[in-house]
Amino acid sequence: MSNSPTLGYLIPQFPGQTHIFFWREILALERMGINVALFSTRPPPPGLISHVWSDEAMKRTEYLGNMDPRRAAKATLGVSPALWAKDVLREGRVLAKDLAIASAAAQKLKESCAARGIQHVHAHSCARSALVALLAQQLGGPTYSLTLHGPLSDYGPGQRLKWRHAKFATVITEKLRKELPELLGEDQPEKIFVQPMGVDVNALIRDVPYHPHQSPQQLRIFACGRLNIVKGHQDLMAAIRLLRDKGIDVRLDIAGEDDDGGSGYRKELENRITELDLQDHVALLGAISAEEVRRYLLSAHVFTLASWHEPLGVAYMEAMSCEVPTIGTNAGGVPELIRDGIDGLLVEPKSPDALANAIMLLARNPKDAQRLGQAGRTRIIERFNCEKGAELIAREALDLRVSEEI
Known part of the structure; x- marks a missing residue:
């Protein structure tokens, strides 16, 4: 060239x-x-x-x-x-x-x-x-x-x-x-x-079909975002505690690191995991490669990011491109990406109850989960x-x- x-x-x-x-x-x-x-x-x-x-x-x-x-x-x-x-x-x-x-x-x-x-x-x-x-x-x-x-x-x-x-x-x-x-x-x-x-829709594509959650299998949730209070990971953990209290076997993996390379807000989240007694159900993966992110997406039943404010959200796009039903927050520019009930779900930020309910909705309605996942990919191809x-x-x-x- x-x-x-x-x-x-x-x-x-x-x-x-x-x-x-x-x-x-x-x-x-x-x-x-x-x-x-x-x-x-x-x-x-x-x-x-x-x-x-x-x-x-x-x-x-x-x-x-x-x-x-x-x-x-x-x-x-x-x-x-x-x-x-x-x-x-x-x-x-x-x-x-x-x-x-x-x-x-x-x-x-x-x-x-x-x-x-x-x-x-x-x-x-x-x-x-x-x-x-x-x-x-x-x-x-x-x-x-x-x-x-x-x-x-x-x-x-x-x-x-x-x-x-x-x-x-x-x-x-x-x-x-x-x-x-x-x-x-x-x-x-x-x-x-x-x-x-x-996002690259040719790279972020499924090579195996999406299978919605079916009880009694474990409900696998994936989140991806830097470890910062505004990303709402602490709210998502509280939602996981609520789901556990309802008897739902759920696993949350969070990809991302704090801006200090692991010595900052990560410590607060680790303490929060312990306070909520979620050591066996929530994992902080740190900063992982794009290939690893895709691997977690392809094995997830639901993707969610509980941001307090978000200009738009590339992590949402990656999940939607992989046909993973996606839950976002009605904050910042996210509604320009996720249209509630059409190609994903939106909840209010700082609301673990609403987040837990949205996760349960997708877990209990596999046809809706599959429909939203497919519509999410179409949305990304056409606009993002x-x-x-x-x-x-x-x-x-x-x-x-x-x-x-x-």
Whole structure:
């Protein structure tokens, strides 16, 4: 692909435990004949490196995060204060600090893109990585674009500055898109697309039929999400206790790790398992590979994630693609993915009772479980295929059409 266009692809702390959806998009771009040059701020903590492709990804990734005083000085001299002055005056020293931290990485990104002929960088972040892409552009480097993966307030200062100079942006849900005018005003880029990150429906497919739960066999439940209080794992454990108290033989496996590589919120969940006397019925699997996630999905009767708020939920998509009947929470952008009673079930967050009832409903109604599983896969194929995001980036970042010979 030496004569093919090259796209810069910037992801913070790549490859982390939740980054499988980035890798899928990268592979989709490469199937289209596009060279993808990977950049990241720094590697993730060792305990969060879990995928079989992680070593390959790290070898391919240029890390920009090491502070280089020479590059920082060069970047500071190369960017006019007029670029950021009004934003710093409005937002204060926090933004000024972020700009200073990002400056050396921006100079390094600009130099690397120039050497490799990269004319555009897509930043899969609206946090500090977006500042790196912005400053690199202002230093004479490539144009850039952004993806918003969650509430804008989660991504730090300087949002108007980051968005004002972007060639285009993608947002993963309609809900997030509707919030932007009030938050960004005139600083929105001309082109903003609603495009969720998707899954590879050809990889996440069953090679054995789904068999609904039949009593008296054990009811197998799978959940996948980082170990954080907002993911609601503690609520799911409480629901498992309620099911056990009703005499239901149930097993819950939770894939994912906390952001400290196992020394953070995991400890609280371990204590909660003991308090609920669920040591023989709930397992924390840690950060596992995509292949292991698929294996657990194919053996599960039900998938659920009890998030308090969730921008959208790639883990839901993976389960639905594998035809596993899926229970989500009516929070954030999840209702844009799961339509209650049509291709999954929705319950209110922070409600172990409602979650237990929904699980029991699927366990006791095998035909409904099978119907929802099949409808879930159809939903993912039609709306949440990773090829769609790759096609959009190719079109808008590189001015290519999918039908073109690349």
